[in-house]
Amino acid sequence: MAEFTALLTAKAEWKPHQIAKAGDIATLANAASALADTVKSTLSLASAGMEVVKLLAMLQNINPLLIALEALADEVLKQIQDLKEAGYWYLYVDPYYEGNVSPTQKYNYGFEQLRNQAGDLIWSYKDGSGNWSDKTDGVWNSTPTLAKINSDDAKPHLASPRKLIPGGYDSSNPLVDPLRSSDDGGVSKFPTFTTKEVIKEFTKAFDDEGDVPRYKLVGEPSAAPKAGELVYDVDGNAYTGWDPKIDFGLELFDMGKASEDGSTVKNYVAARKALNNKVTPGKPNILGNTEYAGGSGAIAIIIASGNFNEFIDVFNKFSQMFSDIPEFSSSTGKNLLDALTEIITPNDVTVKLTQVDTKYQSFIVGDVIGGQKYLSLGKIKEIVEGSVVPTPMVGRKAVAKTDDVGMITTVMTDFNMNEIERWIDMEVVISPIRNLDGLNPWISGDMVVEMEERGTSGSTGDDVFPNYVMKGGDTTELPKELRIYPKVAIVAMEKLMVLPESTPPDFGGIQIKDIVPGWGEFFQLLENFVLQLKGMISDSASFVQDMIDMIKQVEAFLEYMIKLIDEFLKFFQITLPSQGVYALYIPNQPDGNEGIKQQLSTATGIPDLGYAAGILFVGTEGDKLIAGGGSKNPIDLLALVLGLLS
Amino acid sequence: MAEENNWHEAEIRRDDIKKLLENTKKLAGMYSEIMEVKRESWENVLRAKIKKAEKEKQNG
Numbered sequence: 001m002a003e004f005t006a007l008l009t010a011k012a013e014w015k016p017h018q019i020a021k022a023g024d025i026a027t028l029a030n031a032a033s034a035l036a037d038t039v040k041s042t043l044s045l046a047s048a049g050m051e052v053v054k055l056l057a058m059l060q061n062i063n064p065l066l067i068a069l070e071a072l073a074d075e076v077l078k079q080i081q082d083l084k085e086a087g088y089w090y091l092y093v094d095p096y097y098e099g100n101v102s103p104t105q106k107y108n109y110g111f112e113q114l115r116n117q118a119g120d121l122i123w124s125y126k127d128g129s130g131n132w133s134d135k136t137d138g139v140w141n142s143t144p145t146l147a148k149i150n151s152d153d154a155k156p157h158l159a160s161p162r163k164l165i166p167g168g169y170d171s172s173n174p175l176v177d178p179l180r181s182s183d184d185g186g187v188s189k190f191p192t193f194t195t196k197e198v199i200k201e202f203t204k205a206f207d208d209e210g211d212v213p214r215y216k217l218v219g220e221p222s223a224a225p226k227a228g229e230l231v232y233d234v235d236g237n238a239y240t241g242w243d244p245k246i247d248f249g250l251e252l253f254d255m256g257k258a259s260e261d262g263s264t265v266k267n268y269v270a271a272r273k274a275l276n277n278k279v280t281p282g283k284p285n286i287l288g289n290t291e292y293a294g295g296s297g298a299i300a301i302i303i304a305s306g307n308f309n310e311f312i313d314v315f316n317k318f319s320q321m322f323s324d325i326p327e328f329s330s331s332t333g334k335n336l337l338d339a340l341t342e343i344i345t346p347n348d349v350t351v352k353l354t355q356v357d358t359k360y361q362s363f364i365v366g367d368v369i370g371g372q373k374y375l376s377l378g379k380i381k382e383i384v385e386g387s388v389v390p391t392p393m394v395g396r397k398a399v400a401k402t403d404d405v406g407m408i409t410t411v412m413t414d415f416n417m418n419e420i421e422r423w424i425d426m427e428v429v430i431s432p433i434r435n436l437d438g439l440n441p442w443i444s445g446d447m448v449v450e451m452e453e454r455g456t457s458g459s460t461g462d463d464v465f466p467n468y469v470m471k472g473g474d475t476t477e478l479p480k481e482l483r484i485y486p487k488v489a490i491v492a493m494e495k496l497m498v499l500p501e502s503t504p505p506d507f508g509g510i511q512i513k514d515i516v517p518g519w520g521e522f523f524q525l526l527e528n529f530v531l532q533l534k535g536m537i538s539d540s541a542s543f544v545q546d547m548i549d550m551i552k553q554v555e556a557f558l559e560y561m562i563k564l565i566d567e568f569l570k571f572f573q574i575t576l577p578s579q580g581v582y583a584l585y586i587p588n589q590p591d592g593n594e595g596i597k598q599q600l601s602t603a604t605g606i607p608d609l610g611y612a613a614g615i616l617f618v619g620t621e622g623d624k625l626i627a628g629g630g631s632k633n634p635i636d637l638l639a640l641v642l643g644l645l646s
Numbered sequence: 647m648a649e650e651n652n653w654h655e656a657e658i659r660r661d662d663i664k665k666l667l668e669n670t671k672k673l674a675g676m677y678s679e680i681m682e683v684k685r686e687s688w689e690n691v692l693r694a695k696i697k698k699a700e701k702e703k704q705n706g
Binding site (some may be wrong): 036066068073079318547551554559561576579580584586604605640643644 | 657661685
């Protein structure tokens with residue numbers, strides 16, 4: 001329940017993103033850039049160094065290689081620059097990991113209605129004499145009509161004593177079984193968030209009027225231009241209405257195109273100072289205007305499945321692939337797979353049970369037990385060795401004693417109420433089972449009873465889970481000899497457990513953050529080495545030996561780097577399986593946010609699956625041509641690199 | 647162009663990172679070759695120096 005409550009205040013927000021500028025990918029890009037820079041600077045050194053040692057002939061032999069290397073270094077630098085300049089907004093809709101939207105609860109609490117062995121709901125019918133029985137027209141458990149229920153001729157056979165459960169009897173919708181397939185709207189063990197709901201979040205995020213970019217003044221108001229003076233946007237265009245005390249919706253500078261006078265200010269971009277900086281990015285906008293009618297495009301990706309296991313598998317791969325999105329960054333603590341695995345396979349708990357009544361048999365490994373009041377549920381995995389002892393049950397009783405003169409006195413004495421050791425204590429290790437309302441705790445004093453399966457919840461395959469009810473729950477109203485009694489105990493307390501080791505990510509088995517550390521430092525070292533050499537080229541034997549040693553180090557490092565890149569490439573060679581990944585590409589179009597919203601709501605082709613999360617990238621048209629010169633919108637570049645363009 | 651304006655199942659790739667990594671790898675490989683040539687050159691120089699020094703020693 002707690003997990004739902006925590007999500008109620010959550011909200012998906014727009015955030016800015018630039019590939020190669022965020023998260024682990026940024027570290028990688030910086031390392032690549034450092035290598036390219038170092039290569040370029042050492043190339044010029046190569047000529048100088050070689051000249052000193054009169055090795056011109058050999059240098060000439062490798063000249064074409066040097067030229068090619070320089071060109072490649074330039075290409076790497078350009079590619080990084082392009083990726084850094086291509087900026088997007090992204091909206092991440094995640095009901096599960098970061099939890100920024102609330103999954104809908106698909107159940108109501110209601111009294112438990114009995115179910116037969118097949119899991120069908122049991123109904124009672126009134127016969128002509130006014131007596132109730134679970135049979136009508138010779139057929140057991142047939143569902144009545146609504147008219148029969150309304151006229152009190154049929155009613156649900158509720159468990160006795162009454163028990164409030166999630167997915168219990170709903171008087172406002174009595175005929176529909178809450179445990180019907182989750183594809184038909186039935187309850188599910190896992191919080192469901194459908195593809196339609198993700199799309200709704202996507203479109204809703206364009207409607208938040210308050211979600212506009214906000215910039216705050218940098219420094220003291222006294223240092224900024226005075227109110228009423230001209231200020232300039234990032235493109236150098238002038239604006240009136242400036243007031244240092246007010247927050248504005250776009251980035252402003254003290255100089256612009258009009259400030260260039262050819263003498264003092266030759267280049268306004270180099271000379272200007274920023275007046276404010278961004279506090280919130282706001283929804284997609286052009287120069288602060290969110291109602292723009294200019295070019296914009298979008299890429300929406302939805303991960304969805306009707307099966308939670310499948311969903312987390314794809315979602316995990318997706319998150320690994322997009323580790324440059326901060327929400328997916330592996331540095332944010334518990335990784336996504338761990339978080340989701342915990343939903344499916346929660347950690348074991350040890351529960352101390354007391355007053356296990358052996359008259360109804362003792363618990364054994366494999367028994368499913370459940371709390372009567374707090375609805376905890378779990379399967380006994382182990383009975384802790386040495387923990388099974390008779391329950392100490394000390395009673396007090398009055399004992400009459402007759403003394404020598406015949407006087408009777410009554411004294412109170414302790415006595416063992418559990419002399420025949422009918423009740424025992426035991427510690428059991430339990431694998432918790434998710435209830436429809438999540439994982440419920442084992443509360444001291446709650447009665448736990450043996451449970452049995454009656455029906456299932458979910459849809460198909462791995463998503464189908466047994467529905468557990470108290471064993472013999474449908475016999476409590478029968479004569480004593482016909483009743484079936486479950487094993488029973490009282491929860492004494494739950495013991496703190498040491499958490500098991502977390503599961504490392506299994507996809508590719510490698511993460512950028514694991515391979516990049518040390519690169520930055522190495523390139524720094526290399527650069528310093530190059531600088532030192534520039535000033536001390538000599539042909540002394542010790543210098544030559546140092547040079548050889550250093551080159552050997554560089555070679556070893558490059559070899560190591562190539563090996564790591566190969567490892568990492570293996571990861572990116574794998575494309576996400578198309579199954580479970582849905583994409584919608586809205587190329588640059590002229591109607592701004594409204595146009596994207598419109599296309600998002602009308603696009604078809606995605607089934608409404610029960611578990612979904614998604615990310616929406618939006619790019620707005622700029623001044624420069626990008627994506628190979630074919631577009632001015634970085635979204636088209638993104639579509640290209642994500643493989644959405646054929 | 648892919649099925650625009652409608653959802654479709656897609657095999658998402660990260661060609662941006664892939665290309666960057668491939669280029670970086672190529673860069674590292676080529677740079678490594680240059681380093682090898684340079685190292686061999688310096689080793690030649692060192693050998694020549696040692697030889698020269700030994701010759702001078704022999705000649706007294």
